[in-house]
Amino acid sequence: MNNNRLGQHYDRYSNMNIQEMNKDKYKSNLISKNNDIQLSVVREPDVNYTLHDYYLCISSASRDLTKYPSESNYVVFLDNPYKNVKQIELIQTIIPHKNSVDTEPYLLLNIKEINDTVYSNNQQLLNSFAIIQLSPPTVSDGFINTDKRIHENIPKVFRTPISLSRLSIRITNSEGVDFDFGGNNSVVKAFQNTLVFKITCLEHSRDSLNQRNVY
Numbered sequence: 001m002n003n004n005r006l007g008q009h010y011d012r013y014s015n016m017n018i019q020e021m022n023k024d025k026y027k028s029n030l031i032s033k034n035n036d037i038q039l040s041v042v043r044e045p046d047v048n049y050t051l052h053d054y055y056l057c058i059s060s061a062s063r064d065l066t067k068y069p070s071e072s073n074y075v076v077f078l079d080n081p082y083k084n085v086k087q088i089e090l091i092q093t094i095i096p097h098k099n100s101v102d103t104e105p106y107l108l109l110n111i112k113e114i115n116d117t118v119y120s121n122n123q124q125l126l127n128s129f130a131i132i133q134l135s136p137p138t139v140s141d142g143f144i145n146t147d148k149r150i151h152e153n154i155p156k157v158f159r160t161p162i163s164l165s166r167l168s169i170r171i172t173n174s175e176g177v178d179f180d181f182g183g184n185n186s187v188v189k190a191f192q193n194t195l196v197f198k199i200t201c202l203e204h205s206r207d208s209l210n211q212r213n214v215y
Helices: 003-014 018-027 033-038 123-127
Strands: 048-059 073-096 107-111 130-132 143-145 156-172 194-205
Touching (some): 073 107, 107 123
Antiparallel strands (some): 048 194, 073 143, 107 130
């Protein structure tokens, strides 16, 4: 009896070329290179960005009176900062009809954090974020809105998106001097202004991942 026969059925596997075995499995698609690539996260769709519009309404009545006594010059801190801001524009203003404001050719809105919106040979216009052209007053000592018949919104578009956590508001006359509505150091409704902004942000989204098998 050949005592070596006991291990013969093991020897036939040990003598097989392991590289050839793997090669055969590869050919039989048990291990597929193509599948491996398709199932990789690297091959998932790229991140896409979509535009989302937000509307920010601020009022001078909510300012810190200690730091900002004038309703024409105050800072608004945003509890929820806007990220990846692509565009911002002033779409409405509500201005108190006080101190003959209706005799001004226009008012100017300056925002320290946002500049280079309007190009002009006039320095005050150049420094402003938006021109506020007022509608004719309808009620004495009431409020005046932006005249939408002749006023076109001028949006500020950022080539590189920014983040906004505060807005430093300053309302001036056409000569760049803070306009005095007459309600300094008070939050009396009759003297307050309200501004409405449309803020467009880039927000990323990813297409849903395709179902992947796990081997």
